[in-house]
Amino acid sequence: xxxxxxxxxxxxxxxxxxxxxxxxxxxxxxxxxxxxxxxxxxxxxxxxxxxxxxxxxxxxxxxxxxxxxxxxxxxxxxxxxxxxxxxxxxxxxxxxxxxxxxxxxxxxxxxxxxxxxxxxxxxxxxxxxxxxxxxxxxxxxxxxxxxxxxxxxxxxxxxxxxxxxxxxxxxxxxxxxxxxxxxxxxxxxxxxxxxxxxxxxxxxxxxxxxxxxxxxxxxxxxxxxxxxxxxxxxxxxxxxxxxxxxxxxxxxxxxxxxxxxxxxxxxxxxxxxxxxxxxx
Amino acid sequence: xxxxxxxxxxxxxxxxxxxxxxxxxxxxxxxxxxxxxxxxxxxxxxxxxxxxxxxxxxxxxxxxxxxxxxxxxxxxxxxxxxxxxxxxxxxxxxxxxxxxxxxxxxxxxxxxxxxxxxxxxxxxxxxxxxxxxxxxxxxxxxxxxxxxxxxxxxxxxxxxxxxxxxxxxxxxxxxxxxxxxxxxxxxxxxxxxxxxxxxxxxxxxxxxxxxxxxxxxxxxxxxxxxxxxxxxxxxxxxxxxxxxxxxxxxxxxxxxxxxxxxxxxxxxxxxxxxxxxxxxxxxxxxxxxxxxxxxxxxxxxxxxxxxxxxxxxxxxxxxxxxxxxxxxxxxxxxxxxxxxxxxxxxxxxxxxxxxxxxxxxxxxxxxxxxxxxxxxxxxxxxxxxxxxxxxxxxxxxxxxxxxxxxxxxxxxxxxxxxxxxxxxxxxxxxxxxxxxxxxxxxxxxxxxxxxxxxxxxxxxxxxxxxxxxxxxxxxxxxxxxxxxxxx
Numbered sequence: 001x002x003x004x005x006x007x008x009x010x011x012x013x014x015x016x017x018x019x020x021x022x023x024x025x026x027x028x029x030x031x032x033x034x035x036x037x038x039x040x041x042x043x044x045x046x047x048x049x050x051x052x053x054x055x056x057x058x059x060x061x062x063x064x065x066x067x068x069x070x071x072x073x074x075x076x077x078x079x080x081x082x083x084x085x086x087x088x089x090x091x092x093x094x095x096x097x098x099x100x101x102x103x104x105x106x107x108x109x110x111x112x113x114x115x116x117x118x119x120x121x122x123x124x125x126x127x128x129x130x131x132x133x134x135x136x137x138x139x140x141x142x143x144x145x146x147x148x149x150x151x152x153x154x155x156x157x158x159x160x161x162x163x164x165x166x167x168x169x170x171x172x173x174x175x176x177x178x179x180x181x182x183x184x185x186x187x188x189x190x191x192x193x194x195x196x197x198x199x200x201x202x203x204x205x206x207x208x209x210x211x212x213x214x215x216x217x218x219x220x221x222x223x224x225x226x227x228x229x230x231x232x233x234x235x236x237x238x239x240x241x242x243x244x245x246x247x248x249x250x251x252x253x254x255x256x257x258x259x260x261x262x263x264x265x266x267x268x269x270x271x272x273x274x275x276x277x278x279x280x
Numbered sequence: 281x282x283x284x285x286x287x288x289x290x291x292x293x294x295x296x297x298x299x300x301x302x303x304x305x306x307x308x309x310x311x312x313x314x315x316x317x318x319x320x321x322x323x324x325x326x327x328x329x330x331x332x333x334x335x336x337x338x339x340x341x342x343x344x345x346x347x348x349x350x351x352x353x354x355x356x357x358x359x360x361x362x363x364x365x366x367x368x369x370x371x372x373x374x375x376x377x378x379x380x381x382x383x384x385x386x387x388x389x390x391x392x393x394x395x396x397x398x399x400x401x402x403x404x405x406x407x408x409x410x411x412x413x414x415x416x417x418x419x420x421x422x423x424x425x426x427x428x429x430x431x432x433x434x435x436x437x438x439x440x441x442x443x444x445x446x447x448x449x450x451x452x453x454x455x456x457x458x459x460x461x462x463x464x465x466x467x468x469x470x471x472x473x474x475x476x477x478x479x480x481x482x483x484x485x486x487x488x489x490x491x492x493x494x495x496x497x498x499x500x501x502x503x504x505x506x507x508x509x510x511x512x513x514x515x516x517x518x519x520x521x522x523x524x525x526x527x528x529x530x531x532x533x534x535x536x537x538x539x540x541x542x543x544x545x546x547x548x549x550x551x552x553x554x555x556x557x558x559x560x561x562x563x564x565x566x567x568x569x570x571x572x573x574x575x576x577x578x579x580x581x582x583x584x585x586x587x588x589x590x591x592x593x594x595x596x597x598x599x600x601x602x603x604x605x606x607x608x609x610x611x612x613x614x615x616x617x618x619x620x621x622x623x624x625x626x627x628x629x630x631x632x633x634x635x636x637x638x639x640x641x642x643x644x645x646x647x648x649x650x651x652x653x654x655x656x657x658x659x660x661x662x663x664x665x666x667x668x669x670x671x672x673x674x675x676x677x678x679x680x681x682x683x684x685x686x687x688x689x690x691x692x693x694x695x696x697x698x699x700x701x702x703x704x705x706x707x708x709x710x711x712x713x714x715x716x717x718x719x720x721x722x723x724x725x726x727x728x729x730x731x732x733x734x735x736x737x738x739x740x741x742x743x744x745x746x747x748x749x750x751x752x753x754x755x756x757x758x759x760x761x762x763x764x765x766x767x
Contacts, residue, residue, distance in 0.1 A: 043569040086505040221533035223550035255654035
C-alpha cells in the first residue's frame with residue numbers, strides 16, 4: 001500500500017497529491033510516469049510524475065478528473081492509501097544541452113510540462129512557457145510557471161485569463177519575432193500537440209511531444225499504447241512517452257484514445273452515482 | 281497388482297462445451313479417485329522408462345504413478361514435488377503429447393482385435409500422465425495440511441527478477457536450500473504469465489496463488505510493483521542491497537505485430553493485451569474498472585496456445601463467431617492438442633492455410649457522425665499452400681493470390697512475442713543475441729555478467745511453462761554452487 005501524504009485542490013477538477021513511494025522517488029526523472037491502482041478492483045492508469053522529494057520519499061502526481069478511476073482517486077484523502085504505485089516508467093525526457101526552449105502546456109497537460117520547465121530552468125536553459133486554458137477558472141500552477149520561466153505567456157480560449165487565443169498563435173508570434181528555439185516541447189490534448197507540430201514543421205523547429213495513450217502494464221507487455229511514429233509502430237511505455245512530434249501520427253492516436261469512450265462515460269456516471277449515494 | 285490392459289485413456293471429465301463456452305469456470309474437472317487409480321494401473325512400470333527423459337524436469341513418473349495405483353496419493357505428490365515445484369500448473373498446461381506422454385511406450389503397443397486377436401493397425405493411447413499429475417497435486421492441495429517447515433537460513437541473499445514459472449521455480453529451490461530469496465515482480469500480483477496470460481478456465485488463478493503462498497510459507501519474499509531496470513538496476517541490487525546473485529526470469533512479453541495496413545485501427549488487440557484485460561484485470565466481471573470490448577465477430581491471428589486462449593476468451597465474452605486464422609495447416613498448429621480440440625468443441629471456426637494481408641477499417645463519414653469510425657470492419661486473408669521446408673524445418677506457407685474477407689469487428693494478433701529489452705538496456709555487461717534473447721552458458725544458465733543467471737522465455741523466446749521451470753531449476757543449482765564455492 002502506498003500512503004497519500006498530502007492532497008491539494010488546484011482547480012475544481014484538477015488535484016495534486018504526494019504519494020509515499022521512496023524507491024520511485026529516488027529514481028524518477030522528468031518525463032517519466034507511474035501507474036497506479038486505487039483499489040483491488042481498480043484499473044491501472046498511467047500518470048506523469050509531476051515532481052519528487054527524495055528526502056521525504058514522496059512522488060507528486062497531478063490529475064484531472066475525467067473518468068471513474070480519477071473520480072475514485074479524487075475521493076481519497078491524505079492518510080488514505082493506494083493499492084499500487086509502480087514506476088518510474090518510460091524514458092526520461094532528453095533535456096541536456098538545450099539552450100533556448102519553448103514549453104507549451106495545454107490544460108491539465110501543464111502538470112506534465114511544469115517539471116520539464118523546472119528542470120530546464122535549473123540547468124540554465126532559457127525557458128519560454130506558453131500556457132493555455134479554456135478559461136480563468138481552470139488555470140493551474142500559475143505561480144510555479146512564473147518561477148521557472150524567463151518568459152511566461154498566458155492564453156485562454158475565452159479571454160478571461162491572459163490573451164484570448166490559442167497557444168499556437170503565441171508560439172508563432174515568438175518565432176516570427178525572431179526567437180530561435182532549439183526545441184519546442186508541447187504537452188497537452190492530442191489535438192493541441194498536432195497543431196503545434198504543424199506550425200513548427202513550417203518553421204523547421206524541432207518539436208518533442210509527450211504522448212499519453214491508453215496503457216495497462218506500462219512495461220512493454222501489452223502493446224495497447226502503440227503509436228505510429230515515422231510510419232513505424234512504437235510503444236509509448238518503453239519507447240516514449242516523448243516522441244519527435246513531426247513524425248507522430250496524431251490522427252490515429254486520437255482515434256485509439258477514444259476506443260473505450262462510451263464505456264468510460266458509463267462507468268464514470270456509475271461511480272459518481274455511487275459516491276452520491278454514500279453522501280446521502 | 282493387475283495391469284489394466286484397456287488401450288484408451290480414461291477420458292477427462294469436462295464441462296459441456298455448449299455451457300462452458302459462456303463461462304470462465306475451469307473446463308476440465310479432473311479425475312475422481314477411482315478414475316485415477318484405474319488410469320494409473322494402465323502404466324506398464326517400464327524398467328527403463330522412456331517417459332522420464334521426455335519430461336523437462338525429469339519427474340520420476342513410473343514411481344508416482346505406482347503410488348497412485350496403490351491409492352497413496354500424498355506419497356505420489358511427494359515424489360512429484362522432488363522434481364517439480366508447480367505440479368498443479370504443469371498437470372494443466374504442459375504439452376504432454378510432445379513430452380512424457382509422447383514418449384510413453386504404449387504409443388508403440390498395437391491394439392488387438394478382441395475377436396481375432398490380430399493387430400488392428402492402431403496403437404494404444406499413452407498413460408494419462410498429465411491428468412494423473414493434476415489429480416495428485418489437486419488431491420494434495422485439498423487434503424493435506426502442510427506443517428510449516430522451518431528451513432535453516434544460510435545467510436546468503438539472492439534476487440529473482442520476475443515471478444513467472446522460471447522465477448518461482450528458481451526461488452523455491454533456493455529457499456529450500458536456505459537462501460534468503462526476494463522475488464521482484466513488475467505487476468501488482470505474482471505469477472507472471474500464469475496470471476496475466478493463461479485464462480481462468482484453463483488454469484484457475486486460485487491455484488497459482490496457492491503455489492505462490494507455498495513459496496511465501498518457506499520464506500520467499502515477494503515484492504510486487506517493482507520494475508527492475510527502472511526502480512532499481514541489477515547493479516543496485518548487487519552493490520547496495522547485498523544480493524550475491526541474481527536470476528532473471530523476465531519472460532518474453534513484447535508483442536509482435538504483422539505490419540499490415542489497418543493494424544492500428546480501434547479493436548485491434550495484441551493477444552497479450554486482450555488476455556491481460558481479461559485474466560489479470562478481470563475485465564469480464566461487472567465489478568472490474570478495466571474496460572474490454574465485447575465483440576460480435578472476432579479473427580484471432582496465430583495458431584499457438586495463446587491464440588487458442590484468445591479465441592476461447594472471445595467466445596466467453598459473447599462473440600457469435602470466432603475465427604482462428606493460421607497460415608499453416610492443422611498438423612502444424614503449435615498449440616497443445618487438447619486446446620485445439622477444446623476450441624473446436626466450443627465452436628471456434630478455423631481458417632487454416634490463410635494469412636491476413638489487411639485489416640479493413642470503417643472510415644465512412646467522420647468520428648462525429650459515425651460512432652464506429654476507425655473501428656475494424658473486416659479482415660482480408662489470403663489462401664496459402666505449403667511449399668518446401670524452411671529454416672524451422674516446417675513447410676513454408678506460400679501465397680496463392682486467392683483472397684477472401686471475413687466479416688469481423690475485432691482482430692487479435694497472436695503471432696508471438698519478443699523478450700523485453702528493459703533489463704538488457706539497463707544492465708552493463710549483459711549480452712543478447714540478435715533476437716533480443718539473453719545469452720547464457722547452457723551448462724549453468726549464467727549470463728555474460730558474473731553472478732547473474734537467466735532462464736525461461738527471456739533466454740529462449742516464447743516457449744512453455746515447463747521449459748521455463750526446468751531453466752529455473754538449473755539456474756538455482758548453479759547459483760548454489762557458485763555461492764558455496766565463494767566461501
